[in-house]
Structure formats: structure tokens, C-alpha cells
Amino acid sequence: MSEKTVLVKAKQQGRSQLTELEAKEWLREAGIPVVETKLARTKGQAMALSQQLGFPAALKISSPDVVHKSDAGGVKLNLKSQRQVGEAYHQIMTSVHQKHPDARIEGVTVQPMARPGVEVIIGMSKDPQFGPVLMFGLGGVWVELLKDVSFRIVPIVSRDAREMIRELKGFPLLEGYRGSEPAHLPTLESLLLQVSRFVAENPEIKELDVNPIIAYRDGAVAVDARIILEG
Amino acid sequence: MVDLDRVFNPRTVAVVGDKKGQGFFWLKSLKTFQGKVYSVQIDPKEIPEIEALGFPNYTSLLEIPDEIDFVICSAPRGAATKVVQDCIRKRVGGVTLFTSGFAETNTEEGRKAQEQLTQMARAAGLKLIGPNCMGIYNPRNGLRFNVDQFYGEPGRVGFISQSGTHLGHTSTVGPMQGVKLAKGVSFGNGIVLDSVDYLEYFAQDTGIDVIGMYVEGPKDGRRFFQVLREVTPRKPVVLWKGGETADGTRAALSHTGNLVQSLPVWQAMVRQCGAIPVKNLDEMLDTLKGLVHLKPVFGPRVGIIALSGGQSVVVSDAYARAGLKVPPLSPASYTELSAFVNIIGGSYQNPFDVNWATPLPNLRHILEVLDRDENVDNIAMEIGGPYLSRRWDAHPEFINELFALLVDFRQHSAKPFLVMLTPAHYEGIAMAAREKFNEVGLPHYANFDRAAQALRRILDYYRFRREVAG
Numbered sequence: 001m002s003e004k005t006v007l008v009k010a011k012q013q014g015r016s017q018l019t020e021l022e023a024k025e026w027l028r029e030a031g032i033p034v035v036e037t038k039l040a041r042t043k044g045q046a047m048a049l050s051q052q053l054g055f056p057a058a059l060k061i062s063s064p065d066v067v068h069k070s071d072a073g074g075v076k077l078n079l080k081s082q083r084q085v086g087e088a089y090h091q092i093m094t095s096v097h098q099k100h101p102d103a104r105i106e107g108v109t110v111q112p113m114a115r116p117g118v119e120v121i122i123g124m125s126k127d128p129q130f131g132p133v134l135m136f137g138l139g140g141v142w143v144e145l146l147k148d149v150s151f152r153i154v155p156i157v158s159r160d161a162r163e164m165i166r167e168l169k170g171f172p173l174l175e176g177y178r179g180s181e182p183a184h185l186p187t188l189e190s191l192l193l194q195v196s197r198f199v200a201e202n203p204e205i206k207e208l209d210v211n212p213i214i215a216y217r218d219g220a221v222a223v224d225a226r227i228i229l230e231g
Numbered sequence: 232m233v234d235l236d237r238v239f240n241p242r243t244v245a246v247v248g249d250k251k252g253q254g255f256f257w258l259k260s261l262k263t264f265q266g267k268v269y270s271v272q273i274d275p276k277e278i279p280e281i282e283a284l285g286f287p288n289y290t291s292l293l294e295i296p297d298e299i300d301f302v303i304c305s306a307p308r309g310a311a312t313k314v315v316q317d318c319i320r321k322r323v324g325g326v327t328l329f330t331s332g333f334a335e336t337n338t339e340e341g342r343k344a345q346e347q348l349t350q351m352a353r354a355a356g357l358k359l360i361g362p363n364c365m366g367i368y369n370p371r372n373g374l375r376f377n378v379d380q381f382y383g384e385p386g387r388v389g390f391i392s393q394s395g396t397h398l399g400h401t402s403t404v405g406p407m408q409g410v411k412l413a414k415g416v417s418f419g420n421g422i423v424l425d426s427v428d429y430l431e432y433f434a435q436d437t438g439i440d441v442i443g444m445y446v447e448g449p450k451d452g453r454r455f456f457q458v459l460r461e462v463t464p465r466k467p468v469v470l471w472k473g474g475e476t477a478d479g480t481r482a483a484l485s486h487t488g489n490l491v492q493s494l495p496v497w498q499a500m501v502r503q504c505g506a507i508p509v510k511n512l513d514e515m516l517d518t519l520k521g522l523v524h525l526k527p528v529f530g531p532r533v534g535i536i537a538l539s540g541g542q543s544v545v546v547s548d549a550y551a552r553a554g555l556k557v558p559p560l561s562p563a564s565y566t567e568l569s570a571f572v573n574i575i576g577g578s579y580q581n582p583f584d585v586n587w588a589t590p591l592p593n594l595r596h597i598l599e600v601l602d603r604d605e606n607v608d609n610i611a612m613e614i615g616g617p618y619l620s621r622r623w624d625a626h627p628e629f630i631n632e633l634f635a636l637l638v639d640f641r642q643h644s645a646k647p648f649l650v651m652l653t654p655a656h657y658e659g660i661a662m663a664a665r666e667k668f669n670e671v672g673l674p675h676y677a678n679f680d681r682a683a684q685a686l687r688r689i690l691d692y693y694r695f696r697r698e699v700a701g
Contacts, residue, residue, distance in 0.1 A: 127496050129452030151499035153456055159698060160503055 023225040041107040043089040047082040054112040065103035119212040156196040161189040183215030232431040237324030241300030247271040248306035263373030292317040300324040308332040325358035327366025334488035364419025365395030386411025389433035392445040409669040434462040447473040448489035463505040470506040505695035517685035524674040525647040530608030534601035535582035543582040549679035553687040
């Protein structure tokens with residue numbers, strides 16, 4: 001799916017929020033490592049895909065009309081077998097049909113669960129005075145409760161990427177703590193630069209949220225992504 | 232870039248609407264101006280006194296039989312439109328609108344009036360400074376807006392201020408602190424020319440090495456970010472943000488009608504651009520002073536000369552709190568020091584604890600040891616009021632000899648060297664000392680924390696500059 005197709009399709013359908021699949025595809029094309037995610041339109045497809053992509057698997061409802069997937073009962077994680085995937089598919093469909101009877105359902109996305117690492121978030125939003133602003137933070141309570149985030153205005157350079165990461169109060173976590181593996185900082189720096197370039201080249205993006213990105217000793221991978229377009 | 236040469240270096244100035252009710256302060260301030268000053272005042276009650284002050288008066292700008300480079304409009308809002316129209320017809324180089332009552336009043340009327348003025352000036356390409364501001368300050372040609380501002384040989388600092396008071400203070404308190412301005416501008420609401428225009432102009436001004444700014448909110452944030460980022464690798468910009476808190480922002484809105492919507496984004500922008508944030512006049516002057524008078528700062532380690540054991544302790548804390556280091560000296564230094572220093576009654580661990588009776592040749596030797604020591608990047612010396620006053624009493628020539636020594640040392644040393652002039656109960660002596668330091672361009676600080684914080688800010692800037700220069 002090319003970027004043009006993604007944008008055209010969204011506009012045609014009169015929506016400004018891309019689906020998880022569309023967002024991930026676009027980011028992957030931009031060179032950002034994204035966990036392999038495929039769309040299953042039937043229970044059978046879901047089971048086959050999970051076998052192909054690997055266990056444990058995660059299933060998520062794919063619908064342009066369901067924004068809060070977890071709330072709709074549309075997310076099932078840690079599925080360890082095809083049988084569990086099949087059951088999960090059924091549960092998701094039942095729950096979503098109940099909560100969003102009019103939603104256009106494409107199917108479910110299937111992806112392998114990323115192994116544990118350090119969770120980070122990269123986001124972009126547009127400041128009315130300064131334009132696109134990049135945000136970096138550690139996942140979970142660090143961003144949500146403690147508001148431990150760093151900002152830089154797009155476009156950023158290497159120095160900005162380095163400093164954004166080290167500015168965080170929670171930075172020591174990225175260096176490894178209590179046995180958990182450290183994050184590969186050059187990878188994170190490079191990711192920040194890539195996202196900066198991506199949003200600079202695509203001014204139609206109003207807001208972007210790559211959350212979570214799981215960082216490891218030897219790399220990082222984006223597990224989920226959300227893109228909202230202008231207009 | 233907007234060319235402001237004619238505005239800063241006018242041959243002729245016209246003041247419109249000055250009056251006795253405000254003490255004719257515009258005309259009086261311009262007594263030092265090297266070019267020609269005309270007054271424009273239509274009120275017959277005001278004219279005799281204006282002429283008695285020595286200024287020719289006309290009842291309209293258009294009647295002045297001369298080209299007018301720069302106009303200062305002190306007329307009320309109702310008359311401002313006509314004055315601006317006359318400025319356009321007269322083809323002046325620029326006009327400062329001291330006049331207020333615009334968007335900062337937060338009224339529909341005020342906003343409309345501001346919008347009208349903006350359109351008019353923009354359409355005519357008129358360089359409008361303000362409104363609601365004090366305008367241009369150029370000590371070299373005596374262009375002033377307050378009788379206390381110094382005039383004569385300019386310094387090397389350009390100051391751009393959203394507030395007339397902050398420029399006023401920087402230009403009057405500054406020289407007492409060793410900071411002289413080359414040029415200054417108070418730009419108020421910034422409706423046609425905003426802070427970024429003056430920043431671009433000062434950035435290319437060969438008479439300006441360091442830029443200080445007081446800003447409440449840029450109209451075009453994106454452009455401000457781009458220009459600031461481009462300037463800082465060449466010239467340091469010390470940035471004082473007015474409205475850093477919710478309450479401060481409310482005040483800024485009724486001051487000039489400008490603000491910043493997201494303070495975390497503003498603060499990130501400052502860091503990203505390598506600008507130096509300060510939060511009050513003391514920090515501004517301390518930082519400007521160091522940027523102008525210190526040799527480039529390459530490292531965080533400080534060799535300190537303090538005047539007692541107690542001061543040694545607290546000065547170390549002050550520098551450590553600022554994130555700097557007060558390391559032990561090298562073994563070679565200690566060997567050299569032990570040869571001529573008696574450790575009873577003093578210590579030479581760094582800080583070097585001398586006492587008020589130390590003979591000057593020993594002081595010179597200690598400074599030279601610090602200069603040669605590989606563990607020391609910067610040298611800071613405490614000079615206390617009691618030290619000065621006691622030596623001065625005992626030995627009247629002392630102060631001149633001490634200064635000769637310090638000036639000579641500073642000339643030969645490549646390391647940044649500053650003085651901390653600690654509390655003196657004889658304020659007269661401290662003032663006299665400050666004047667001498669200013670004469671020879673030795674940066675002096677009022678206390679240990681201020682010295683340490685200024686040094687840290689300046690170190691961070693030089694590190695940034697080295698990093699971006701590659």
C-alpha cells in the first residue's frame with residue numbers, strides 16, 4: 001500500500017484517522033522498523049497468519065470506526081496457539097459488534113508479540129506557534145503520570161536526538177536496570193531522526209503517535225502506531 | 232532582513248507630541264543626539280517651553296523643511312493614525328510609536344486600532360517600531376529615550392526588548408556592572424517589526440558580538456525558531472522570557488498582548504537553538520558580562536582563590552551546585568606551592584585559601600601556578616571588601632598595584648578569569664573597586680552563586696558552539 005493510496009483511501013472514506021495497518025505500512029515504507037502486522041478477514045485467515053507470524057500472537061480489531069480498541073473489547077494479547085487465536089477472533093467480533101453495531105469492520109490485525117524490552121514513545125503534534133513538535137518519553141507512568149517527556153521542534157538534527165533522550169529523568173532506565181537489558185541508544189536516536197524527516201516530508205500529518213516502541217540491546221521495533229491527517 | 236540602518240543612525244529626528252505633562256522627557260533625552268532634532272506639537276500652550284528648550288517646533292511633520300530619518304510619536308492613540316500617515320507621506324526611515332492603547336488593552340477597540348495601523352504601515356512599507364514602546368537606543372550618536380542612559384563610546388552588546396523598562400535598566404544598570412550596549416531597541420507590541428526582525432539585524436551588525444533579549448511572545452514562532460537557530464552558532468543570544476508562568480503570562484497579555492502558548496515547547500526551543508535562558512536582570516547582566524569579558528570557556532574545572540577557610544567551603548558548594556568542578560591541583564603545583572606558602576593559617580587544596588595579609592608577589596605566584604595547572608580550566612578569585620579596605624588603609628597605593636597585577640595576569644593567561652567581589656560593609660570601597668574593574672574589563676560578580684551560575688551558562692554555550700561548528 002503506497003502512501004498515496006493510504007491518503008486517497010482515507011479521504012474517500014471521509015476519515016482523518018488512519019487504521020493501525022495503514023499507519024504501520026506508511027511508517028515501514030519510511031524505513032521505521034515496525035512489527036510485522038497482517039490483516040485477517042476471517043477466523044481461518046487469523047489462525048493461519050498467527051501460525052505464520054509466530055506465537056504468542058496479538059489480535060486487534062481493524063475498523064476505521066473503532067478508535068478505542070481496548071475499550072471495545074477489540075484487543076486480545078498473548079495468544080499461544082491457533083486454537084486460542086480462533087477463540088479470540090470470535091470474542092473480538094462479538095464484543096465489537098455489540099459495542100459498535102454500525103462500525104465498518106475490515107477484520108482483525110494479527111501480529112507476533114514483541115519480546116519484553118524498554119518501552120518508549122515517539123510522538124508528533126503541531127504547536128500553533130512553532131509548528132510540528134517531536135516528543136519522546138518512556139512508556140507507561142513515565143509519560144502518563146509523571147509527564148517525563150522531552151520536546152524538539154521539527155526538523156531535528158543528531159544533537160537534538162541525543163539530547164532529547166538524555167534529558168529524561170527516567171533516562172537511567174534506558175541504560176539497563178535490575179537485570180533488564182539496556183536500549184540501543186544509537187537506534188533510538190536514529191528513529192527520532194527518521195520520524196522527524198517523515199513528518200517534515202508529509203505535512204498532511206496532523207498528529208502521530210508511535211506507542212509503544214520496544215527497545216532492545218540491539219535494536220527497536222514499533223508495536224503500534226496512530227496517524228491523524230489534517231482536514 | 233529589514234534594513235534598520237537609517238533608524239539607528241538618523242541624521243534627523245522629529246519628536247511628535249512631547250509635552251510638559253511628561254516632563255518633555257523625549258526632547259530632553261535627545262539633547263545628547265549628534266544630529267538635528269525637530270519638535271512637532273500643535274498645542275500652543277506647549278510650544279513656548281519647547282522652543283525655550285532649544286528645539287524648533289512645527290505644527291505638522293510635513294512642514295519641517297528637511298528630510299526626516301526617524302520619528303518618535305508621543306501622541307495619543309486618536310492622533311496616531313494621522314501621525315503615521317504623515318510619516319508615510321514624508322517618507323521617513325522609521326517611526327517609534329510610544330503611543331499605547333492597542334491590543335494590550337484586550338478591548339475590541341484597541342485590537343481594531345492595532346489592526347488598522349498594521350495594515351496601513353505594511354501597505355506603505357513603513358518601518359513601524361512598537362506601538363507601546365520606547366524605541367531606539369544608540370549610545371554612539373546619543374539617540375536615547377531616557378536622560379540616565381549613557382552616551383559615548385559604545386560597548387559590544389545588542390539588546391532587544393519587548394519592554395522599555397528592561398532596556399532602560401540594562402542600559403543604565405548595565406554599565407555599573409561592566410556591560411555597555413552597542414545598540415538597543417524596545418519594540419513593545421511588535422505589530423510590524425517584531426523581535427525576530429531586530430535579531431536578524433543585530434546578527435549582521437559588526438559592532439555587536441553578544442545579543443541579549445527580553446521577549447514575551449514571538450508573532451511568528453516558526454520564523455523566530457529558524458532565525459535564532461541560525462544566529463546562535465555565530466553570536467551568543469541570552470534570552471529572558473517574560474511570562475514563564477501562568478500568572479506571568481496573564482500579565483504579559485495586558486503588557487504587549489503577546490505570549491507563548493506552550494511553555495514546555497518554548498523551553499525546548501531555547502535549548503534546541505543553543506540560546507542561553509536567564510530569568511531576571513541580574514542573570515542577564517552576569518551572563519552578558521562574562522560573554523563579553525571572559526576568554527572562551529573550554530571546561531568545567533575551576534581554580535579558586537578564596538579569602539578564608541569558611542569562604543573556601545561555601546564557594547566550593549556554589550560551583551558544585553552549578554554543575555562545575557573544584558578539583559585538587561596537580562602534584563607539580565603542590566610541590567611548587569609548598570616551597571613558598573605557609574600552610575598554617577591557610578590552605579592550598581583548591582580553593583586556595585589566602586588571607587588578607589598575603590603579599591602581592593605571593594598572590595601573583597599563586598595565580599601563575601593556577602594558570603599552569605593542567606587540572607584547572609578557569610580561575611576565580613574572591614576579593615572581599617574587608618581585604619580591600621584594610622590593605623587600602625595600611626597601604627594607599629595598594630589598590631593600583633593589585634589592579635596592575637590582575638590586568639597583567641589576565642593579559643598573559645589564556646584561561647577565563649573572573650573576580651567575585653564579596654560583601655563589603657564599606658559600600659563606597661566596593662563601588663570604587665567595581666569602577667576600576669569595569670575600566671579594565673575584568674568581569675566581577677556580586678556573590679559566589681551568581682559567578683558560578685554565570686560561568687556554567689557560558690560554558691554550556693561554548694560547548695554548544697563547538698559542537699555545532701563541528
